[in-house]
Amino acid sequence: MSDYERTFEARGHLYNEGTRLCPRARETERRLLIELLDCHPGQLVGDLPAGGGYLGTGLREVVGDAGGVVCLDPSPVFAAGIAPGLLRAIAAPEALALTDASLDHVASLAALHHLDDKQPYVEEMFRVLRPRGRFAVAEARVDSPTARFLNGAVDRMTETGHAGRFVAEGELAARLAEAGFVEVSERYHEFTWDFPDHATMVRYCYLLFGLVKARPDEVARVLESELGVIEDARGSHLRWSLVYAVGTKVEAGHGSGRRRIV
Numbered sequence: 001m002s003d004y005e006r007t008f009e010a011r012g013h014l015y016n017e018g019t020r021l022c023p024r025a026r027e028t029e030r031r032l033l034i035e036l037l038d039c040h041p042g043q044l045v046g047d048l049p050a051g052g053g054y055l056g057t058g059l060r061e062v063v064g065d066a067g068g069v070v071c072l073d074p075s076p077v078f079a080a081g082i083a084p085g086l087l088r089a090i091a092a093p094e095a096l097a098l099t100d101a102s103l104d105h106v107a108s109l110a111a112l113h114h115l116d117d118k119q120p121y122v123e124e125m126f127r128v129l130r131p132r133g134r135f136a137v138a139e140a141r142v143d144s145p146t147a148r149f150l151n152g153a154v155d156r157m158t159e160t161g162h163a164g165r166f167v168a169e170g171e172l173a174a175r176l177a178e179a180g181f182v183e184v185s186e187r188y189h190e191f192t193w194d195f196p197d198h199a200t201m202v203r204y205c206y207l208l209f210g211l212v213k214a215r216p217d218e219v220a221r222v223l224e225s226e227l228g229v230i231e232d233a234r235g236s237h238l239r240w241s242l243v244y245a246v247g248t249k250v251e252a253g254h255g256s257g258r259r260r261i262v
């Protein structure tokens, strides 16, 4: 495990506490990704890497009790937040303990920026999907306010720093096509994280990002200056953005030569 990966071990419990504080704050972010998968009740789907299983919990609402959600993450501290009822394992996404063609659909939210080499990961997603299975991924775009905030304010205000390797425009679509996915599309979305009030927004971001070196007023100021906050009768809304991409597996691609069967 690298020094950078160790930072996630240190932050994981705060991340999960933030999600518990306001479980629906990232609802739009999650819904945009789940809609790309077009999954149905009874299917077996993956949230990889899952962190505390935020996406997995949303997927469970779609596939229901007749289906299943597999959540894998390399960090036991993050994975401790995965809800009961989801299938949980500690594993890096580039070395999945899953058989070939075992999942109906797979999604990955805000995690690719931790990987130096993203292509083996995309190929691993291809390998574990069944024919007609979809892989949907969302990640921060290089030079977006989200990326600048993560590698700027979050880097300065955490004990551990943040050095995300974000994606360029068109990069996700190119990587999916390279791995063998077809019907590939990519789109940049701007949306908000939604909170009942300003204090909950500040506390949530303090926890989720582990901003332990900053006072609450400093967190509030940086959210407003670097991301932008909209206040209305429903509460406080923090501007956020990600690139979303999706592709479908129809037949063997470049990633299909790898075989890891547990």
Ligand SMILES: C[S@@+](CC[C@H](N)C(=O)[O-])C[C@H]1O[C@@H](n2cnc3c(N)ncnc32)[C@H](O)[C@@H]1O
Pocket: 005, 008, 049, 050, 051, 052, 053, 054, 055, 073, 074, 075, 078, 092, 093, 094, 108, 109, 110, 111, 114, 115
């Ligand atoms: C920002 S969290 C996102 C988690 C979750 N998908 C979500 O949206 O809440 C990033 C996750 O990537 C995982 N991670 C960090 N380095 C990794 C690596 N080298 N390989 C795989 N996962 C990694 C961390 O354990 C963490 O759970």
